[in-house]
Amino acid sequence: MSTEPTTTEPPSAVDLDDRRVRQKLGRRSWLGRARGRTVDRPLWRQPLTLVSLAILVLWLAVAALAPVLAPYDPLAQHPTTYLPPSGAHPFGTDELGRDILSRVLYGARLSIPLAVVIVALALAVGGVLGLVAGYVGRFVDEALMRLTDLVFAFPQIILAMAVSAAFGPSTRNAVLALVIVSWPVYARVIRSAVLTVRGEDYLHAARLLGVGPVRALRRDVLPNSVGPAVVLATLELGNAVLMLAALSFLGLGPRPPAPEWGAMIALGSHDLSKWWVSVFPGLAILTVVLAFNILGDALRDRIDPRYAKGR
Amino acid sequence: MTATTIGAPAAGRRRVPSLVRFLAKRVAITLGLLWGVTVVTFALVHVVPGDAATANLSEQALNDPSVVAAYRAKWGLDQPIYLQYLHYLGNLLHGDLGTSQQTGRPVLTDLLQYVPATLELAVPSMILALFIGTAVGMFAAVRHGRASDQVVRAGSLLGLSTPPFWLSLVVLYLFFYLLGVSPSGGRLSPQFAPPPSVTGLYTVDTALAGQWAATWDAVQHLVLPVLVLTCLTVATLIRFVRSAMLEVLQQDYIRAAYAKGLPRRTVLGRHLLRAGLVPVITVSGLAFASLLSGTVLVENIFGWPGVGQYAYRSATGLDLPSILGVSLFVALVYTVVNLLVDLLYGLIDPRIRLS
Amino acid sequence: MTALLTVDGLGITLPSGVPVVHDATFSVGEGEIVGVAGESGSGKSLTAAALLNLLPAGTSVTGTATFAGEDLLSLDRAGWQRVRGGGISMVFQDPTAALHPMLPIGRQLTEHMRRHLRLSKKDARARAVELLDQVRIPDPERTLRSYPHQFSGGMRQRVAIAIALACRPTLLIADEPTTALDVTVQAGILALLSRLRDETGLSVLFITHDLGVLSALTSRTYVFYAGRVMETGPTGALLSAPHHPYTAALLSARPHGAAGTGALRPIPGSPVVPGQAPSGCPFEPRCAYATADCAAAPPQPAPVGTGRLSACPVAPELEVAP
Numbered sequence: 001m002s003t004e005p006t007t008t009e010p011p012s013a014v015d016l017d018d019r020r021v022r023q024k025l026g027r028r029s030w031l032g033r034a035r036g037r038t039v040d041r042p043l044w045r046q047p048l049t050l051v052s053l054a055i056l057v058l059w060l061a062v063a064a065l066a067p068v069l070a071p072y073d074p075l076a077q078h079p080t081t082y083l084p085p086s087g088a089h090p091f092g093t094d095e096l097g098r099d100i101l102s103r104v105l106y107g108a109r110l111s112i113p114l115a116v117v118i119v120a121l122a123l124a125v126g127g128v129l130g131l132v133a134g135y136v137g138r139f140v141d142e143a144l145m146r147l148t149d150l151v152f153a154f155p156q157i158i159l160a161m162a163v164s165a166a167f168g169p170s171t172r173n174a175v176l177a178l179v180i181v182s183w184p185v186y187a188r189v190i191r192s193a194v195l196t197v198r199g200e201d202y203l204h205a206a207r208l209l210g211v212g213p214v215r216a217l218r219r220d221v222l223p224n225s226v227g228p229a230v231v232l233a234t235l236e237l238g239n240a241v242l243m244l245a246a247l248s249f250l251g252l253g254p255r256p257p258a259p260e261w262g263a264m265i266a267l268g269s270h271d272l273s274k275w276w277v278s279v280f281p282g283l284a285i286l287t288v289v290l291a292f293n294i295l296g297d298a299l300r301d302r303i304d305p306r307y308a309k310g311r
Numbered sequence: 312m313t314a315t316t317i318g319a320p321a322a323g324r325r326r327v328p329s330l331v332r333f334l335a336k337r338v339a340i341t342l343g344l345l346w347g348v349t350v351v352t353f354a355l356v357h358v359v360p361g362d363a364a365t366a367n368l369s370e371q372a373l374n375d376p377s378v379v380a381a382y383r384a385k386w387g388l389d390q391p392i393y394l395q396y397l398h399y400l401g402n403l404l405h406g407d408l409g410t411s412q413q414t415g416r417p418v419l420t421d422l423l424q425y426v427p428a429t430l431e432l433a434v435p436s437m438i439l440a441l442f443i444g445t446a447v448g449m450f451a452a453v454r455h456g457r458a459s460d461q462v463v464r465a466g467s468l469l470g471l472s473t474p475p476f477w478l479s480l481v482v483l484y485l486f487f488y489l490l491g492v493s494p495s496g497g498r499l500s501p502q503f504a505p506p507p508s509v510t511g512l513y514t515v516d517t518a519l520a521g522q523w524a525a526t527w528d529a530v531q532h533l534v535l536p537v538l539v540l541t542c543l544t545v546a547t548l549i550r551f552v553r554s555a556m557l558e559v560l561q562q563d564y565i566r567a568a569y570a571k572g573l574p575r576r577t578v579l580g581r582h583l584l585r586a587g588l589v590p591v592i593t594v595s596g597l598a599f600a601s602l603l604s605g606t607v608l609v610e611n612i613f614g615w616p617g618v619g620q621y622a623y624r625s626a627t628g629l630d631l632p633s634i635l636g637v638s639l640f641v642a643l644v645y646t647v648v649n650l651l652v653d654l655l656y657g658l659i660d661p662r663i664r665l666s
Numbered sequence: 667m668t669a670l671l672t673v674d675g676l677g678i679t680l681p682s683g684v685p686v687v688h689d690a691t692f693s694v695g696e697g698e699i700v701g702v703a704g705e706s707g708s709g710k711s712l713t714a715a716a717l718l719n720l721l722p723a724g725t726s727v728t729g730t731a732t733f734a735g736e737d738l739l740s741l742d743r744a745g746w747q748r749v750r751g752g753g754i755s756m757v758f759q760d761p762t763a764a765l766h767p768m769l770p771i772g773r774q775l776t777e778h779m780r781r782h783l784r785l786s787k788k789d790a791r792a793r794a795v796e797l798l799d800q801v802r803i804p805d806p807e808r809t810l811r812s813y814p815h816q817f818s819g820g821m822r823q824r825v826a827i828a829i830a831l832a833c834r835p836t837l838l839i840a841d842e843p844t845t846a847l848d849v850t851v852q853a854g855i856l857a858l859l860s861r862l863r864d865e866t867g868l869s870v871l872f873i874t875h876d877l878g879v880l881s882a883l884t885s886r887t888y889v890f891y892a893g894r895v896m897e898t899g900p901t902g903a904l905l906s907a908p909h910h911p912y913t914a915a916l917l918s919a920r921p922h923g924a925a926g927t928g929a930l931r932p933i934p935g936s937p938v939v940p941g942q943a944p945s946g947c948p949f950e951p952r953c954a955y956a957t958a959d960c961a962a963a964p965p966q967p968a969p970v971g972t973g974r975l976s977a978c979p980v981a982p983e984l985e986v987a988p
Contacts, residue, residue, distance in 0.1 A: 048465065150347045153642040155604040158622050162352070162634060165626040242474055246608055249476050250623060265477050269612060272480070272488045282477035289472035297468065563763035570718055571778035571829070572751035581777075585768050660768055661813040 052294035059288050063108035070102035074259045082274050092276035094267055100276060103259035104284050110260050111288070114175060115240035119233050121179045126186025127229065133187070134194025135221065144191070148184035156181050157246055164252040171254040174247045178240060189232050193225040227303040231296055238292030245285050261285050337653070341646040348642045349403070352635050353396050386412055399635070408639070409632030413624060418636035421621060426640070427511025428498065429606050429617035436537050437595075437602060440544035444598075445584075445591060447545070448552025452560060453579065463549060470546025475605045479539050479612035486535060494532050496614040503528055536613045543605050547598050548591075555590035559583055589660050596652040603641065669693045670869050671717070671754075671837055672732045678712050678893075681724030684941035686712055687893040688964065690729075694837060699863055699870040701884030701901060703877065703916075707937050709893035710873050714839045717871075718756055719746050734836065752782045755830040759842040761822035765814040765829075772810030775829055782833035797828040801858060820851035827858065831868070838862075839871045844879060856883050877916060881905050886973075889913050892938040892948035895967055899974030909976040911953045947977070955980050 078097035085092045091100035133144035163177035245262030247253040254260045261281040268278025372378045383389045408418035451463035486493040498513050503525045506516035517525040568578045607619035625633035657664045671694040678687035687709040694700045704710045715721050731738040758764035776790040798806035801824040814822055844852040862868045872884055880887050880901055888898045897910035908914045915933045935952035946961035967975035
């Protein structure tokens with residue numbers, strides 16, 4: 001004789017036994033709906049993550065194949081200016097008669113690789129500094145913390161604006177500005193990952209056994225930092241695309257007539273009635289950044305959420 | 312956790328001097344930070360290939376060396392860097408932030424004019440975002456894993472992925488161009504003159520002057536930019552509130568509260584909220600940072616004469632005193648906000664207050 | 667002794683479909699302190715949670731549970747709010763985690779009191795002071811204004827007990843209340859519970875994995891393994907002459923349990939993972955006395971002497987020695 005399942009008050013009072021048990025989920029077949037809540041399924045079975053991966057793959061393909069996919073030359077001007085979306089120009093044309101669809105497609109060749117470069121450089125600089133500071137500690141660590149505080153004292157966009165304007169607006173300087181603005185986050189995250197490992201007893205044990213500092217670094221500290229670094233990098237990729245677009249919107253990024261999405265939005269702001277000039281590049285930014293954010297979020301849920309908070 | 316027995320001296324007697332020490336330490340750090348800001352900004356502007364002269368003078372003027380020289384002499388740009396810096400620092404200690412090379416007015420005056428405009432946007436946005444963000448974040452945390460939680464997460468990610476300047480354009484297109492219910496930008500419609508300046512906030516000043524039609528007009532101009540800023544800030548807040556509340560929900564004291572027979576609304580409204588507030592306060596500081604960033608881009612679209620616009624013009628014009636003024640102001644705001652955050656911690660969490 | 671709480675055939679299945687408690691039958695009489703012994707993962711904490719409906723959403727519970735004549739498992743939300751704290755209340759393992767760090771102790775004592783007992787603020791405070799006296803906390807007035815972190819672990823647990831007693835429940839469920847405390851402090855808590863039982867007729871369901879605590883405090887004990895009741899009986903008799911291989915193994919696994927021999931005697935194998943329990947007796951893979959029949963069907967507790975039940979059909983014949 002069974003009673004109705006009791007309605008329970010506390011929504012997620014999870015018992016320790018229950019948590020261990022939940023790791024058994026996901027054994028159902030691909031086609032069968034995996035039991036249990038979406039968030040507990042492995043990454044590759046969450047629909048949101050799959051969608052975002054698909055979007056990213058799509059955009060990467062676009063970036064690679066833009067010359068093939070684009071119907072027109074992104075820089076070519078036609079007499080048909082300000083054409084609304086139509087058969088010949090699915091995204092319309094801008095004030096100089098350039099095809100917006102082609103410009104949006106080519107824009108991927110700018111935004112995505114540049115974002116990757118920015119993140120890679122910032123990770124390299126910030127990561128090394130954070131590693132050293134966390135490992136060596138004391139004065140070096142203190143100095144790094146003060147330095148990152150200084151950078152954090154400025155809102156990102158204002159600092160990036162200042163640097164870019166100071167060195168003259170160009171693609172290279174925009175990248176430089178964004179690297180300068182974003183390296184501290186990586187430094188902080190890597191440093192805190194290093195600090196948690198440093199406190200671990202097995203590191204002391206290794207040192208006592210004669211493992212040199214560099215080897216200890218490589219064997220123990222580095223693998224522990226990879227997880228949070230990956231999560232951060234994914235999220236920062238989205239941020240880099242947004243910041244790059246913001247800079248070029250302000251005229252401080254890649255010089256015109258480069259088809260950068262932010263610059264295209266700026267052009268569209270000249271005449272509100274011609275909505276298609278701004279809307280499509282904006283949607284491009286939105287989808288790319290959203291995909292990075294969803295992916296980064298899902299990754300963070302897997303890897304300990306404590307690490308991923310940089311600031 | 313070290314445990315003091317019940318015989319510990321009354322907290323009140325120890326609290327005041329430690330608060331003073333705490334504040335003194337923070338003030339010292341702030342001053343150090345501000346000094347660092349001046350050094351960095353100064354250095355930055357001087358590493359640059361051009362200078363204010365090349366940025367602000369016309370082509371014609373640039374071709375004439377005597378004009379350039381005169382400009383440089385006027386603004387002291389021909390002096391060695393360290394002299395310029397010392398000169399600046401000296402003035403700073405007298406409360407003089409220098410004169411803007413673009414507007415010709417004292418930077419302090421400029422700031423006093425532009426800052427209230429930004430505050431008029433930032434403060435309502437922050438308050439709205441706090442209420443909405445906390446409520447929705449709690450809601451999503453309580454419904455963890457269910458459909459409504461997923462929707463909230465997706466929505467907040469969407470908000471975070473949206474470029475602020477694009478959202479402003481979209482919103483303007485919808486409400487101004489298509490529906491005609493909103494003004495197109497600026498702080499007041501052309502038929503209204505700015506009110507006599509008391510606070511610098513048009514909504515307040517027009518009310519104080521009894522110009523009710525202008526007040527309503529000013530409010531209408533506020534709606535769209537505040538809407539955009541709120542959306543963006545709410546997105547950040549929801550995520551943090553949600554994860555903070557989720558952590559609290561795992562705690563035994565929530566179960567214990569239910570075990571006492573307390574109704575859900577009490578457990579959520581008192582136990583959950585109070586415990587979750589600490590991280591919420593932290594993130595409010597961060598959210599304020601993103602808000603300030605957002606104003607730069609949003610003010611641009613809405614033609615709002617605030618600090619964001621001022622910063623943009625100063626940066627592109629390489630107007631050193633203005634850049635310095637804005638940087639210092641921003642750094643100061645951050646540190647004040649961080650200070651408030653730390654003080655609020657102490658207020659809410661007795662473990663911090665009474666240690 | 668009249669039964670205050672009667673649980674018959676309790677079965678708990680988690681939302682994921684994994685069954686964690688099978689056919690558990692136990693009871694607590696008025697003024698009785700009953701022990702529930704078992705390792706982590708034996709289902710004892712979930713059983714306790716089920717009695718207060720503190721299980722994760724979507725858990726299904728079968729069987730019957732009657733408390734003071736009322737059917738617990740058919741209670742609605744209002745019913746549970748009434749029973750929790752007022753009829754049955756609970757003390758958790760970690761007092762630091764179970765007390766809200768940001769609410770003053772006075773608030774945590776009075777908030778449910780005012781609801782359940784309809785007291786005014788003044789009366790509630792007065793009663794709170796009484797309760798703190800009852801659990802022997804000095805300077806109750808100041809305690810009311812203080813916060814949990816200002817006290818030691820033992821004091822916090824006393825406060826937790828005071829909170830649990832605030833609305834005059836008749837049954838207190840103590841889920842490993844002394845595990846997180848020093849041995850010396852432990853003794854104080856046990857003495858307190860004993861005294862409360864003597865003074866107020868409080869019944870206690872005491873969950874623990876510490877056999878020493880069981881013998882010091884409880885009059886009857888249920889031994890849980892893999893979500894089933896393996897054995898039950900008066901505590902003294904149970905621990906000196908167990909009728910189940912698992913109980914015997916637990917006893918001999920204690921470092922000072924083995925009579926003078928040097929080597930430790932752990933139980934071979936590892937505890938059952940919920941959801942992967944073998945059909946038949948769950949202890950069979952680790953049992954030194956298992957027969958072919960043991961793996962066939964899950965055993966039912968059967969009487970093996972006065973007031974004793976054992977789920978092991980083999981044990982009475984084996985005269986298992988501790």
